[in-house]
Amino acid sequence: MLQLAAEGILPKPDAAIFADTGWEPAAVYSHLARLETEVATPAGIPIYRVRRGHIRNDALNPDARFAQMPLYILLPDGSRGMLRRACTAEYKIAAIKPCVRRLLGFEHPSPVPDGVFAEQWVGYSIDESSRAARATDNVAYTRSHFPLLFLPGGTGRSTHGWTRQDCERYLRTKGFENTPKSACIGCPYHTNAYWRDMRDNRPDEWADAVAFDYAIRHGAARANANGHPLRGQAFLHRSCMPLDRAPIDHVTAAEWRSRQLDMFDAVADLEIERGCSPWGCRGDDDEDDTINATWYVEAPNAA
Ligand code: SF4
Incomplete structure (x- = not known):
């Protein structure tokens, strides 16, 4: 969207916001730096980096506030589940909102007047349109818009909208x-x-x-x-190993299916991996994995 705006295909936004959990791969940070230098700055679009903690360090620090990651859980009886995800809301959405308010000129605790809002672009591609349909703005001062769903010239089934492959082809032509x-x-x-x-x-990562x-x-x-204490053990991999x-x-x-779909695009292997955008976290597709249960034992003196 930034590149499209820089080229004048999309209107120029006032700003771009990157919500940093502190634990992104090095390639993401260097890509962001390159985008800023080569695209955003020449186009006059500021990129704001916002952050609310460091997800990795916070998880392991008993003194830090930590919003739960969707960890896989193995209970002593052998049953499995997944912790409900709170990290996206805490480390991304809650970091973005103050920045939006600041850009609108109404920092907390000043109320944002009725009718004042930021049009907020979310880069869903047409193959993610169901996510766009589910997306909700839970504050009145943002209104989400999905520009990639309305771009002409895509190769999907509808006459409008770019697929993920369309976006990747376009980006390749831009270097x-x-x-x-x-x-x-x-x-x-x-x-x-x-x-x-x-x-x-990426052996270090x-x-x-x-x-x-x-x-x-x-x-x-911190919970401990x-x-x-956690009832059971937590793991990063769904096998609970x-x-x-x-x-x-x-x-x-799913990976085989993805490889078959993408066999002419030479980008197959990682295709089913989606990034974690505040409004497009893969977790929304995986809610069925989340079991509604209390995984942490209540403290004896809990209110
Ligand atoms: S869901 Fe998003 S914020 Fe949470 S651990 Fe995964 S990438 Fe990070």
């Missing part, structure tokens, strides 16, 4: 061959293909994720310090 997907290094939503790529090509996986086995440090022993070389059925 951005390998646009990385934004997501935390240790996000439990990573696919086997993504984990394999990290293990084989793989070592970091493996170390975190071991460190998070008994849940968030506050007398809420330590990441460095998990069956990530298994090619899932």
Whole structure:
């Protein structure tokens, strides 16, 4: 969307916002720096980097506020589940909102007057249109808009809208061959293909994720310090095995389907991995994995 706006295909936005969890792959930060230097600054579009903590460090710090990641849980009786995700709302949406208010000129606690709002673009491609249909603005001062769904010239079934492959082809023509997907290094939503790529090509990040996986086995440090131990064990991989022993070389059925769909695009292997945008986190597709249960034991003196 930034490149399209810089070229005048989309109108020029007042600003772009990047919500940083503090734990993105190095490729994402260098891509962001390149976008800023080569696209945003020449086009006169400021990029605001906003942050609310550091998701990895907060998880392991008993004194830090930590919003739960969607970790896989293995209970003592062998049953499995997944913690309900709170990290996107905390580390991304809650970081973006104050920036939007500031840009509108009404920082908290000043109320934003009725009728004042920011049009907020979300880069869903046409193959994610169901997500756009589910997206809701839960504050009156933002109104979400999905420009990629309305672009002409796409290769999808409808006459309008770009697919993910259309976006990637367009970016390649602009010199951005390998646009990385934004997501935390240790996000439990990573696919086997993504984990394999990290293990084989980004050994430092793989070592970091493996170390975190071991460190998070008994849940968030603060919950434990506050007398809420985890019932069971937490894992980054859905197999509920330590990441460095998990069956990530298994090619899932979804991955085979993705490879077949993308066999002419030479971009197959990582295609089913989606980035974590505040409004497009993959978790929304995986809610069925989330079991409505209390995984942390209530502290005896809990109110
Ligand atoms: S990438 Fe994963 S861990 Fe990071 S904020 Fe998004 S859902 Fe949470």
